[in-house]
Amino acid sequence: MYNSVPLQQHALMSQYPSYYVKPVFKKDVQEEMIKSGEAQKLAHVPTRAALNDQTSSVYHDDIINVLINYVMKDGRKVLARELVEKTLEKIKRLQLERYHKATNIEDKNKIELNPRVIVHKAILNGKPLLQLSPIKRGGVKYQVPVPITDKRSQFLSMKWIIEAGNEKDRNTRFYDQLAVELIDAFNNTGRVVKRKQELHKQCEANRAYAHYRWS
Amino acid sequence: MLKTSSLKLLSKRIFYVQPLSTQVQPQERLQTFRTTEDNPLNHTSEHIGQFYKLSPDAKKQLFLHGGLPKSFEVQIKTFTESCLMIRQPSIDIINCMKVINYTNPVVRFVLYSKKGNGKTLSMAHVIHYAFEAGFLVVHVPWVGNWMRRCKEKSNSEFKPGNIDLNVDAAAWLMHFKHQNSHLINNSDFKTSQDYVWSKRETTLKDTPLVELIEHGINRIKFASQCIVALAEEIKKLSQEGKCKTLVAIDGFNGFFYPNTRILTEKKEVVHPGNVTLTEAFLNLSKCDWSNAVVVVTVDELAIAEKDQICCLPRYLLGKKGFEHMDPFVPVPVLAYSDKEFKSCMDYFRERRWVLPVSGQDEELQFLSGGNPYRLMQLCNSL
Numbered sequence: 001m002y003n004s005v006p007l008q009q010h011a012l013m014s015q016y017p018s019y020y021v022k023p024v025f026k027k028d029v030q031e032e033m034i035k036s037g038e039a040q041k042l043a044h045v046p047t048r049a050a051l052n053d054q055t056s057s058v059y060h061d062d063i064i065n066v067l068i069n070y071v072m073k074d075g076r077k078v079l080a081r082e083l084v085e086k087t088l089e090k091i092k093r094l095q096l097e098r099y100h101k102a103t104n105i106e107d108k109n110k111i112e113l114n115p116r117v118i119v120h121k122a123i124l125n126g127k128p129l130l131q132l133s134p135i136k137r138g139g140v141k142y143q144v145p146v147p148i149t150d151k152r153s154q155f156l157s158m159k160w161i162i163e164a165g166n167e168k169d170r171n172t173r174f175y176d177q178l179a180v181e182l183i184d185a186f187n188n189t190g191r192v193v194k195r196k197q198e199l200h201k202q203c204e205a206n207r208a209y210a211h212y213r214w215s
Numbered sequence: 216m217l218k219t220s221s222l223k224l225l226s227k228r229i230f231y232v233q234p235l236s237t238q239v240q241p242q243e244r245l246q247t248f249r250t251t252e253d254n255p256l257n258h259t260s261e262h263i264g265q266f267y268k269l270s271p272d273a274k275k276q277l278f279l280h281g282g283l284p285k286s287f288e289v290q291i292k293t294f295t296e297s298c299l300m301i302r303q304p305s306i307d308i309i310n311c312m313k314v315i316n317y318t319n320p321v322v323r324f325v326l327y328s329k330k331g332n333g334k335t336l337s338m339a340h341v342i343h344y345a346f347e348a349g350f351l352v353v354h355v356p357w358v359g360n361w362m363r364r365c366k367e368k369s370n371s372e373f374k375p376g377n378i379d380l381n382v383d384a385a386a387w388l389m390h391f392k393h394q395n396s397h398l399i400n401n402s403d404f405k406t407s408q409d410y411v412w413s414k415r416e417t418t419l420k421d422t423p424l425v426e427l428i429e430h431g432i433n434r435i436k437f438a439s440q441c442i443v444a445l446a447e448e449i450k451k452l453s454q455e456g457k458c459k460t461l462v463a464i465d466g467f468n469g470f471f472y473p474n475t476r477i478l479t480e481k482k483e484v485v486h487p488g489n490v491t492l493t494e495a496f497l498n499l500s501k502c503d504w505s506n507a508v509v510v511v512t513v514d515e516l517a518i519a520e521k522d523q524i525c526c527l528p529r530y531l532l533g534k535k536g537f538e539h540m541d542p543f544v545p546v547p548v549l550a551y552s553d554k555e556f557k558s559c560m561d562y563f564r565e566r567r568w569v570l571p572v573s574g575q576d577e578e579l580q581f582l583s584g585g586n587p588y589r590l591m592q593l594c595n596s597l
Binding site for chain 1: 573578
């Protein structure tokens with residue numbers, strides 16, 4: 001069964017004692033806190049240093065940072081970040097090409113040019129609502145549909161997108177394929193959305209086992 | 216105090232958003248970052264920081280076989296137009312070219328700067344000017360292609376110990392012929408002496424220059440020697456006043472960097488002085504002729520990575536190269552000024568390459584340090 005027990009908050013080898021608070025690094029949040037007076041409370045509380053992907057850049061994006069971490073292998077973050085940045089670039093080039101091809105203004109305005117919006121929507125479109133979990137009853141394993149947390153669902157969506165990006169012939173680059181998949185998922189078509197729908201269909205087919213979740 | 220500062224920030228932001236919206240008054244915006252003056256003959260220092268359109272025909276004729284950086288070509292495809300920014304160094308050189316006394320020995324300009332500041336594109340602008348002004352353009356797109364990644368090599372028949380780069384030389388002849396296709400059929404362009412290639416092949420005196428070039432292209436074996444002959448002919452033609460010449464060489468310091476990647480059969484490194492092509496272009500960059508202008512760039516990228524220490528001409532050319540070029544006019548290509556940066560960002564926004572977000576300009580200017588290439592890379596993923 002899917003485990004919803006909260007994970008341990010801090011790693012055992014944490015550099016910081018537990019009373020250190022996490023930093024507020026986003027500019028708009030900071031400004032809000034200053035306005036509401038909350039910032040004063042934090043003034044003398046020991047604070048952790050910001051992580052290296054936590055910046056106050058106007059282009060800081062939590063979801064894309066998570067995607068970078070999922071793309072990363074063997075801790076090669078620079079490479080992973082480069083790949084995702086190239087993906088964003090490719091998305092922009094593909095969409096701009098479509099934009100310049102469109103003849104009338106209405107069609108042009110319909111085309112989304114912001115790669116970040118495309119990535120967010122694509123991940124949203126790939127999120128499943130249920131998943132199957134093997135449960136043993138009477139010596140037989142049943143694939144039982146169970147509800148899914150938001151975080152897990154986001155993880156699955158990103159994982160599928162990355163897997164779809166990896167499924168390509170040798171001559172295409174990962175970031176090119178990933179860009180194509182993301183645009184497809186943004187338009188609610190393509191392999192990732194199909195995979196989600198197939199999972200939903202399976203869940204629907206196995207609805208008779210649903211009661212095994214609690215009995 | 217904190218509150219007032221945040222208010223200040225807010226008010227600054229509100230003012231900032233307004234000029235960014237490109238759709239409201241497109242006409243007025245066009246005036247600032249784009250110029251309708253597409254002819255480089257009319258460009259003056261008033262146009263600095265503005266973009267002008269390089270017409271597809273001119274681009275096809277001038278830069279079909281290289282001359283624009285690859286990353287810039289990609290941008291051209293995405294933007295569906297080729298726009299160059301008019302910048303100080305190219306305007307300086309163009310102004311000089313307008314007032315130079317062409318009876319004096321050639322003036323030599325050396326463009327230098329850090330990597331990615333726009334040497335090649337400044338030179339492209341100068342080449343476009345020369346093209347419009349009716350100069351004969353002798354343009355080497357990138358010396359590094361010969362010294363660092365040559366396609367084929369063979370021993371020279373004319374000078375023992377020398378190395379010919381046959382395929383590259385023939386490709387360059389094609390490039391030269393294509394760039395000057397409107398001038399080269401001029402009936403004045405004739406050879407001044409006989410050239411004997413082999414027992415059966417000779418080019419006689421007073422044959423058209425085109426035939427000399429054609430011969431180099433068809434008989435790849437003689438392409439390198441053909442370029443040497445061509446260089447000598449061009450010098451003579453200019454001196455006689457039959458044409459004005461612009462010699463533009465990108466990555467000129469490659470001719471003086473001893474550590475080439477050309478190897479002989481015994482795997483010995485060939486000194487660039489022993490490459491036949493070097494002889495031709497060093498001949499063209501001498502100051503013993505007139506009625507011409509020489510514009511070269513010295514670039515760190517034309518030499519091995521381990522020696523990319525400094526971007527100044529004295530270091531890159533070395534002692535021998537510096538003495539060869541002396542006296543020259545050094546032209547630094549600086550990073551974007553505030554005005555140029557603003558205009559570049561406005562151009563990106565107009566092309567929908569970057570979507571307007573408040574505060575992006577300050578951040579990008581800080582991150583890129585005004586370096587055009589770095590700015591382009593940063594904007595790629597936005």
